[in-house]
Amino acid sequence: MTFTGKSILVTGASSGLGAATVRRFAAGGGLVYAASRDQAKLAEVAESCADLPGEVRFGPLDVASPADCRAAVAAAVDAYGRLDVLVNNAGRHDFRVTTDVTEDEWDADIALNLSGAFYLCQAAIPHLLETSGNIVNVASVAGVMGEAYSAAYTAAKHGIVGLTKALAIEYLKTPLRVNCVCPGGMDTPQVATISVPDDADWELIMRVAAKRGMMTADSVAAVIAFLASDDASSVHGSIQMVDHGHLAG
Structure with missing residues (x-):
C-alpha cells in the first residue's frame, strides 16, 4: 500500500495504536x-519515522475540545495543503462501577x-470531499457488545459505530468513504x-478477552492502513472486527 502524496491526520498518535x-x-x-x-511523545514518534519514506509533522490536540x-x-x-485521510483513534478506557460514575466523568x-x-x-469532511478522501474511525469490540464496568466507554464506542454508518449513508453519493475498525485487546502502554x-x-x-490473547498495535494499524488505502476503494460503511476471532461465534 502506498500513500505517496497523501495527507493523513492521525489522532491519539503519541503511543500505542496511534x-x-x-x-x-x-x-x-x-x-x-x-x-x-x-508533544514530547509525539516528537519521539516523529523521530522514529525519520528514516521512512514519508514525512511526519505533529501538533497539539485535546479531542474533548471542539x-x-x-x-x-x-x-x-x-x-x-490538503487532507486525504482522517484516522479518529484518540480515546481512553476507564473501568468504573456504573452507580459510582459522576456527571463529570460521564x-x-x-x-x-x-x-x-x-x-x-x-x-475534515469538506477537505476530504475535495480529495475523494476517507475516514477511518477506531471503535472497539465494546462498540458491538457490552463490557462490564464500562457504561460510558461502551456507549461511546457504540456511538462511533453508529456515526460511521450514518456518515456512510449521508455521503453515499459522493467519493468520500467512511469505515470503522473495532479492535479487541491490544498490548499497548494504556x-x-x-x-x-x-x-x-x-x-x-x-x-x-480473546482466547488467542492480546494483539499487537501493528497488526491493527495494518487494517487501518488498508481501509485508508486505494486498495479498499470499494469498502464503505464497513465495521471491521479485528479481535482474533473473539466475536466470530
Whole structure:
C-alpha cells in the first residue's frame, strides 16, 4: 500500500495504536500530521519515522475540545495543503462501577471517546470531499457488545459505530468513504495504566478477552492502513472486527 502524496491526520498518535498507525502510513510514503496532547511523545514518534519514506509533522490536540478538533484539521491542511485521510483513534478506557460514575466523568468519557470524533469528522469532511478522501474511525469490540464496568466507554464506542454508518449513508453519493475498525485487546502502554474497581468481578471483565490473547498495535494499524488505502476503494460503511476471532461465534 502506498500513500505517496497523501495527507493523513492521525489522532491519539503519541503511543500505542496511534503511534503504530503513524509509522505504518509513513512507511508507505504518506504525509502524516500526528496529533495528541503529549508533544514530547509525539516528537519521539516523529523521530522514529525519520528514516521512512514519508514525512511526519505533529501538533497539539485535546479531542474533548471542539475548538481543538477544528484547529487540528486546519493544522493538517496547512501543513500539507490538503487532507486525504482522517484516522479518529484518540480515546481512553476507564473501568468504573456504573452507580459510582459522576456527571463529570460521564461527560468526559463521552467527549473523549465520541464527541471528539464527530467534531473532527465535521471539520475534515469538506477537505476530504475535495480529495475523494476517507475516514477511518477506531471503535472497539465494546462498540458491538457490552463490557462490564464500562457504561460510558461502551456507549461511546457504540456511538462511533453508529456515526460511521450514518456518515456512510449521508455521503453515499459522493467519493468520500467512511469505515470503522473495532479492535479487541491490544498490548499497548494504556493496558499498564488501566485500573479497575477493587470489588470488580474479573470473570465479567474477561468476557471480552480473546482466547488467542492480546494483539499487537501493528497488526491493527495494518487494517487501518488498508481501509485508508486505494486498495479498499470499494469498502464503505464497513465495521471491521479485528479481535482474533473473539466475536466470530
